[in-house]
Amino acid sequence: MTTKTYAGSCHCGAVKFEADIDLAEGGGRCNCSICRKTRNWSASIKPAAFRLLSDPAATTDYFRNGAVHWPFCKTCGVRAYGHGDIPEVGGEFYSVQLACLDDVDDEALAAAPMRYANGRDNDWWHEPSEAEKKFL
Numbered sequence: 163m164t165t166k167t168y169a170g171s172c173h174c175g176a177v178k179f180e181a182d183i184d185l186a187e188g189g190g191r192c193n194c195s196i197c198r199k200t201r202n203w204s205a206s207i208k209p210a211a212f213r214l215l216s217d218p219a220a221t222t223d224y225f226r227n228g229a230v231h232w233p234f235c236k237t238c239g240v241r242a243y244g245h246g247d248i249p250e251v252g253g254e255f256y257s258v259q260l261a262c263l264d265d266v267d268d269e270a271l272a273a274a275p276m277r278y279a280n281g282r283d284n285d286w287w288h289e290p291s292e293a294e295k296k297f298l
């Protein structure tokens with residue numbers, strides 16, 4: 163495992179963070195109700211690997227299904243990260259939007275394996291259909 167520290171932010175810059183990510187672990191795409199609508203592509207990391215550098219008050223929390231918090235920037239609306247605690251997937255985690263990393267090399271991002279999950283059916287260990295994978 164080779165983690166690298168990346169800087170990330172929302173669009174307007176009111177939300178800034180630092181995250182230690184191993185891109186070789188890949189990024190997840192999922193077809194659950196929120197991931198599909200937001201085209202979520204994220205790396206899941208432990209809380210200690212995530213550091214929010216901006217005022218938490220810059221975000222509004224969206225916490226609807228009781229499992230994952232999805233804060234988003236009050237100014238620009240970009241949802242740069244989420245966090246939650248799901249024992250089935252190893253406990254507490256932060257989910258960092260790979261598209262919100264500011265200093266990542268395009269080639270390195272493109273080389274990150276794509277991991278798909280059928281979250282819509284709570285069937286996390288299987289992939290959605292090939293058709294659906296194309297637009298997640």
Ligand SMILES: [Zn+2]
Pocket residue numbers: 172173174175176177235236237238239240
């Ligand atoms: Zn913003």
